[in-house]
Amino acid sequence: METNNTNSFEPxxxxxxxxxxxxxxxxxxxxxxxxxxxxxxxxxxxxxGRIDFMLLMKAFANGADGIIISGCHPNDCHYTxxxxxxxxxxxxxxxxxxxxGMDVNRIVFSWVSAAEGAKWxxxxxxxxxxFRQLGPATAYQKLIKNxxxxxxx
Amino acid sequence: xARIGVFICHCGENISATVDCEKVAKVASEFPGVTVSVDYxxxxxxxxxxxxxxAILEHNLTGVVVSxxxxxxxxPTFRNACAEAGLNPFLCEMANIREHxxxxxxxxxxxxxxxxxxxxxxxxxxxxxxxxxPIYVPITKxxxxxxxxxxxxxxxxxxxxxxxxxVLVEREPSIGGxxxxxxxxxxxxxxxxxxxxxxxxxxxxxxNITLYTYAEIESVDGSIGNFNxxxxxxxxxxxxxxCTGCGACIxxxxxxxxxxxxxxxLGKRTAIYVPFPQAVPNKPVIxxxxxxxYIKGKCKVCEIVCPTKAIRFDQEDSFVEVQAGALLLxxxxxxxxxxxxxxxxxxxxEDVIDGLAFERLASASGPTKGEIxxxxxxxxxxxxxxxxxxxSRDPAKGIEYCSKIxxxxxxxxxxxxxxxxxxxxxxxxxxxIRATGKMYEEFVRRAIEEDEVKYIRGRVSQVYEKNxxxxxxxxxxxxxxxxxxIEADMVVLATAGIASPGSEELAQKLHVSxxxxxxxxxxxxxxxxxxxxxxxxxxxxxCQSTKDIPETVAAASAAASKVAGxxxxxxLKRDPLIAVVKKCAPPLYSSCTGCFMCIPVCPYxxxxxEEIKDRSGNIIKTISHINPGLCQGCGTCxxxxxxxxxxxxxxxxxxxxxxxxxxxxxx
Numbered sequence: 001m002e003t004n005n006t007n008s009f010e011p012x013x014x015x016x017x018x019x020x021x022x023x024x025x026x027x028x029x030x031x032x033x034x035x036x037x038x039x040x041x042x043x044x045x046x047x048x049g050r051i052d053f054m055l056l057m058k059a060f061a062n063g064a065d066g067i068i069i070s071g072c073h074p075n076d077c078h079y080t081x082x083x084x085x086x087x088x089x090x091x092x093x094x095x096x097x098x099x100x101g102m103d104v105n106r107i108v109f110s111w112v113s114a115a116e117g118a119k120w121x122x123x124x125x126x127x128x129x130x131f132r133q134l135g136p137a138t139a140y141q142k143l144i145k146n147x148x149x150x151x152x153x
Numbered sequence: 154x155a156r157i158g159v160f161i162c163h164c165g166e167n168i169s170a171t172v173d174c175e176k177v178a179k180v181a182s183e184f185p186g187v188t189v190s191v192d193y194x195x196x197x198x199x200x201x202x203x204x205x206x207x208a209i210l211e212h213n214l215t216g217v218v219v220s221x222x223x224x225x226x227x228x229p230t231f232r233n234a235c236a237e238a239g240l241n242p243f244l245c246e247m248a249n250i251r252e253h254x255x256x257x258x259x260x261x262x263x264x265x266x267x268x269x270x271x272x273x274x275x276x277x278x279x280x281x282x283x284x285x286x287p288i289y290v291p292i293t294k295x296x297x298x299x300x301x302x303x304x305x306x307x308x309x310x311x312x313x314x315x316x317x318x319x320v321l322v323e324r325e326p327s328i329g330g331x332x333x334x335x336x337x338x339x340x341x342x343x344x345x346x347x348x349x350x351x352x353x354x355x356x357x358x359x360x361n362i363t364l365y366t367y368a369e370i371e372s373v374d375g376s377i378g379n380f381n382x383x384x385x386x387x388x389x390x391x392x393x394x395x396c397t398g399c400g401a402c403i404x405x406x407x408x409x410x411x412x413x414x415x416x417x418x419l420g421k422r423t424a425i426y427v428p429f430p431q432a433v434p435n436k437p438v439i440x441x442x443x444x445x446x447y448i449k450g451k452c453k454v455c456e457i458v459c460p461t462k463a464i465r466f467d468q469e470d471s472f473v474e475v476q477a478g479a480l481l482l483x484x485x486x487x488x489x490x491x492x493x494x495x496x497x498x499x500x501x502x503e504d505v506i507d508g509l510a511f512e513r514l515a516s517a518s519g520p521t522k523g524e525i526x527x528x529x530x531x532x533x534x535x536x537x538x539x540x541x542x543x544x545s546r547d548p549a550k551g552i553e554y555c556s557k558i559x560x561x562x563x564x565x566x567x568x569x570x571x572x573x574x575x576x577x578x579x580x581x582x583x584x585x586i587r588a589t590g591k592m593y594e595e596f597v598r599r600a601i602e603e604d605e606v607k608y609i610r611g612r613v614s615q616v617y618e619k620n621x622x623x624x625x626x627x628x629x630x631x632x633x634x635x636x637x638x639i640e641a642d643m644v645v646l647a648t649a650g651i652a653s654p655g656s657e658e659l660a661q662k663l664h665v666s667x668x669x670x671x672x673x674x675x676x677x678x679x680x681x682x683x684x685x686x687x688x689x690x691x692x693x694x695x696c697q698s699t700k701d702i703p704e705t706v707a708a709a710s711a712a713a714s715k716v717a718g719x720x721x722x723x724x725l726k727r728d729p730l731i732a733v734v735k736k737c738a739p740p741l742y743s744s745c746t747g748c749f750m751c752i753p754v755c756p757y758x759x760x761x762x763e764e765i766k767d768r769s770g771n772i773i774k775t776i777s778h779i780n781p782g783l784c785q786g787c788g789t790c791x792x793x794x795x796x797x798x799x800x801x802x803x804x805x806x807x808x809x810x811x812x813x814x815x816x817x818x819x820x
Contacts, residue, residue, distance in 0.1 A: 012820050014813065020686055021666065027223045030252030031678075038263040041270055042253055043812050044224075046730070046804055049754075050788025055813055062817035075661045078687065079787035080756040089792065114686060115668040121257070 011065035011131035013040040015124075016055065018048045018083070021072035021113050028117030036121040037128040040068065047071065049082025053093045056107060060140040066106050066131030068123065073111040083111070102139050105130060155186035155280045158214045159272060160205055161250075162196035162221035168251050171260040172268045177220065177250075181272050186280055188212045196221050197230055205231065206238035214240060216279035220248035220272045226677075241284035243729075243803065248275040270816055277815035281808045288731075288781060289724040292378040293478040295320060296716045299370060299659070302330020303702060304694025304709040305483035306352050311713030312481075313361035317720050320475050321356060322384055323366045324655075327432035328353055330485050334415060334509060336516035336523070338702055339565040340596035346431060346518065353433040367438055371472060373480070373663050374757075376785055377689025378725040380477045388468045390425075390439035395463035398435040402455035402464065403427070411443050413520075417510040419528055420520035425455050430518065439464075478725075479689050479716045480663065482673055483709060484656060486695035489544045489552075489648040497540065497616045497646055503529040504623060505616060505644045507543075508562055515569045525573050527643050534577065534642030537570055538625045539563045540613050541583040544649030552649045554670070556699045559647035560587045564597045566645060567606040580607045580639055582627050590701065609637060616644055650699030665690055672698050683712040691715050730803035731784040732791060734763075734777050745776035745798040751790035752777070759783035760790060 017023050023044050029036065045051055048071030056067055069090070077083040087109075094104050108127040112120045159181040163169035174192040182190035189208050193201050196219055208214060217240065219231045224247035232242035250268040258264040294317050298309045301323030309319045321328070333353075335345035356362055371383040406423035413422040415429045422428075424444040425437045445452035446466060456464040488509050492500035499505050504527050506514075517523040527534050541563050545556040560583070567579035586608070588594045600606045611634075613627035622640040629637045652671035660667040665685040666674040673696050676684040683691050691712040694705040719725070736743045742765050752760045763778035777799065779790075788801040800806055 012817060014816060023223075024225060024666075024686065027225060027249075027252040030223070030256035033256055035259065036257050038258050038261070038267045041267060041274070041816050042249075043274070043809065043816065045788065045809070046801065047787040047789065050791055050801065050804060052792045052806075052809075055809060058810060058813050059817065062814055063820070064817055076664075076666065078664050079785060079789070080664065081754075082756065082787045082789045085754055085789050085793070113668075114666045115674050 009132055009135055011039055011128060011134075011136075012063060013066045013068060013128060013131060014059045014064050015040050015042045015068040015070065016045060016048070016051050017042055017069075018071035018078075019044055019046050020078035021076065021111070022070040022120065024114035025112040025116045025120045028114065029120045032117045034118055034121040036124040039128045040124045047077065047079050047082035048086035049077075049079065051086060053089060056093075057140070060102070060106075060137060061144075063137075065134070065137045066108070066127060068108045068110065068127050070110045070112050070120075070123065073113055076113060100143060102143070103134060103137075106134060106137055155216060156188040156212055156214050157184075157186050157216045157218060157276055157279060158205070158208045158212065159184075159187055159190040159276065160196050160201075160208075160217070160219045160221075161190070161192035161272070162201070162219065163192060163194045164221060164251055164255075165195065168221070168255040171255045171258060171264050172250060173265045176265055177268050177272060180269050181220075181276070184273055184276050187276060188214065197227050202230070202234040205234050209235065209238040209240045215244065216282060217245040218248050218272060218275045218279050219245065220250050220268070220275070222251040223247070223249045223253070243285040244279065244282050246275045246279045246282065248272045270820060273819065274812045274815045277811040278808045281805070281811055283802065285729045285802055288727045288729050290378050290727055290782060292720060292722060292725050293380075293476045294318065294720045295475065295477045296479045296481055296720075297322060297380070297382050297475055297477040298481045298483060300324075300330070300483035300485055300694075300696065301328030301356075301364075301366070302483060302485045302694065303332040303349060303352075304485065304696075304705045305330070305481075306349075306356050307706050307709035308481050308483055308693050308713040308716075309356055309362050310352065310359065311710050312716050313359045315713070315717040315720070317361065317717065319362045320382075320384075320477065321362055321364050322368050322370060323364070324369055325428060326367050326389070326426075326438045327428050327434070328356060328364070328366060329429070329431075329433070331509070332702060333429065333431070334417070334516075335512045336519070337565065337569060339561045340590070340592040342565070342568075344517075346516075350431045350433075353431070357433045364434070365473070366434060370659060370662060377719075377727075378478050380480060380689065382475045382477055382480070384473050384475060386471045386473060388470050389436075390441070390465055390468050391436065392463045392465050393434070393436055395461045396436045397461055398437075399460065400437075401458045401460065403437055405454050405458045407452065407454060408443055408445055411440065416513050416520050417507070419510055419513050479691065479719055481691045481693060481712050481716060482659075482663070482665070482685070482696050483693040484653045484659065484696040486650045486699050487653050489651050493550065493648075494543060494646060496614065497543065497644065498618070498623070499646055502616070502618055502623060502644075503527075504534075504642065505646065507646050507648045508559065508566065511566050511645045515566070515573070523573070525570055525577075532642070533574055535574075536578045536580065536639065536641045537567075537643045537645060538613075538623075538639055538641040539567055539579060539581045539645045539647065541581060541647045543646035545647075546584060550649070552651070552670070554698070555587065556647075556650040557587070558650060558699055558701050561590070561593055561596070561701065563645075563647045564588075564600040564606070568600045568604050571604040571606065578607065580609060580625075580641070582609050582611060582613050582625075584610070584612070590703065611637065650695065653696060656696065663687065663690055672696065683708055683715055689719070728786075728803075729781075730786045730801065731781055732779050732786065732788060732799050732801045734779055735798050735800055742774055743776045743798055744796050746796050747775050747777070748795060749777060750793050750795065751799060754789050754793050756787065756789070757783045757785055759785075
């Protein structure tokens with residue numbers, strides 16, 4: 001795990017959530033007026049099964065410091081099995097990230113149901129703390145830089 | 154060139170208290186492609202909607218972003234407004250700056266900045282939205298009602314009376330549910346069975362209702378308008394067409410000492426049984442776990458005595474498939490049992506019973522013919538202690554909620570006891586008395602004043618047996634916390650109402666959401682109380698949260714009217730947010746390479762193969778094809794597609810990439 005103790009650092013966090021469980025759960029957080037960090041901004045998907053994990057790379061390339069993926073609990077998927085496909089793909093993608101030198105702790109994979117407003121606030125706050133500890137994400141930029149052709153003088 | 158209108162709502166002060174709406178509108182007006190950006194106090198009000206409509210006409214807008222509450226709340230409102238002004242409704246998006254921003258953050262620049270980012274994201278998305286036409290699908294005008302308690306009965310009758318077909322599925326051998334177990338009902342003290350059983354009979358003989366008892370839901374496919382429900386008919390070991398319900402088999406059955414579920418274990422039943430005398434249908438089933446024939450392989454007394462030869466020992470479970478346009482969940486509740494209360498001796502002492510058992514004791518058709526007698530020795534108890542909130546409102550027991558019905562039924566129990574045993578003394582330990590329904594408070598006052606029920610405000614710490622008495626130790630908080638000890642003959646626990654067993658499995662089969670207590674979740678706690686998040690599936694009664702009978706009946710009729718409303722149309726309008734295989738000009742036709750990875754991952758079997766042929770009919774290429782009637786728009790195939798040939802309308806690749814970029818670039 002990369003460590004960085006700059007406490008003033010505010011990570012940029014993108015949350016990819018499914019429409020039926022976590023988006024509704026985050027709505028419930030709002031309806032219940034539970035406060036959480038402003039660092040997280042949500043992008044809505046029909047299902048976590050829709051999330052093409054190249055979007056995570058896109059987010060890192062555009063300067064995200066952390067990502068939350070959250071959908072329905074196992075067996076609760078609105079579309080029967082989308083969350084299982086997402087989980088399976090995540091397990092493989094995680095290994096790939098690790099292999100190319102990206103810190104997998106920058107991605108939090110969780111399940112928050114439509115009834116778990118308080119849990120969403122917890123997931124957000126814990127993730128933001130975790131990303132804050134990790135400091136700014138530079139691994140992706142380094143990866144791109146190292147792969148560029150460098151002229152030898 | 155995009156001409157986007159941005160409309161920032163203050164939502165009274167709900168948004169403007171923490172977000173500087175004017176600043177958001179000002180910043181948004183400078184986003185590329187934004188033609189007009191305004192803020193207003195209540196965007197969803199008539200003047201607010203008119204602002205949107207007028208702006209569409211005045212500026213010839215190509216897209217609208219309403220930055221207000223959750224799209225789950227008002228997306229249909231604003232999409233309709235756009236449609237009225239001639240803009241395709243799918244060119245309107247909601248930026249959720251209330252639930253996801255103003256309500257969850259304190260007032261600060263960061264909160265306003267976040268709102269701006271959210272608006273920017275949706276502006277970039279809506280620029281890439283396409284005008285779409287809704288899909289129309291035919292509706293099968295049959296409803297499947299799951300659960301035959303008072304909620305299911307009421308809903309079935311209402312839907313059937315509206316002229317639609319109903320299939321009522323009940324797990325137990327008879328419909329009736331918990332209401333059929335009750336003695337009298339609060340606050341009127343009218344006999345529960347007297348008002349319920351006529352309705353049960355109505356269900357059985359209604360020409361529009363098909364009743365399946367001793368049946369469970371095996372699986373559910375499809376979606377609103379066209380569900381395919383597979384029902385397992387558990388073997389009753391009986392040919393129902395031949396059985397006349399004469400009851401000869403029940404009289405002769407040699408196994409007579411099985412604790413009756415209907416009597417809460419206080420009475421006994423035979424192995425071939427009907428749960429209670431007024432059961433509908435009044436035809437027996439064989440309990441195979443306890444039947445001598447199934448245990449030892451011989452007996453068959455019932456078969457011998459049956460005058461119509463209706464017994465079928467070799468009958469197996471069978472299945473029926475029903476096509477339905479809507480499902481209605483009315484699976485009810487249960488009361489907390491088990492030895493969850495070791496401190497109260499529940500399960501240890503026979504005379505510590507729960508509320509439902511007391512109902513059976515007080516019922517004229519119950520095991521004691523309506524006399525209040527102790528289960529242990531049949532004596533008439535001189536003192537009964539009722540303990541309210543046994544489990545409810547007790548986070549230590551994992552149940553934080555109020556079960557809502559216990560205050561009233563405990564008052565009723567104490568009253569019924571006093572009416573039947575005049576010299577007896579009822580005590581009630583309570584936390585608060587919650588009597589909020591019509592005539593409820595008056596009912597409780599009557600219990601206290603006319604029937605002299607002794608209410609003690611405080612908790613009970615322990616119940617133990619001493620010299621044949623149950624010693625109840627508690628505290629009276631109105632006497633400065635003074636300890637109270639009562640020598641009772643019987644203790645009745647108002648145990649918490651909990652979700653019916655099997656609720657979680659059923660919710661998973663139907664894809665409806667449920668809370669941590671396994672009660673089904675409504676789509677909106679206030680505005681959609683009988684709908685679920687899954688279109689076409691409705692809720693009625695105590696499967697949602699514990700409810701009393703008037704509330705349950707009201708919810709059932711409400712859900713039934715929703716079903717009837719759905720069935721009043723011949724075609725159902727569906728959002729066209731489905732997946733499509735992208736096509737292009739020859740010679741490529743489509744970038745789809747025909748790997749067909751999408752076919753096994755589709756949960757709806759909506760993808761098949763399409764052959765592209767030339768003019769003389771030779772196959773050039775085989776690609777995937779998505780059936781728009783079956784696709785529900787989950788997008789799993791999109792993420793699996795290696796060649797990026799499938800895209801999902803409303804959440805397409807361009808849109809989500811633009812959202813990611815817009816969200817992060819200016820941050």
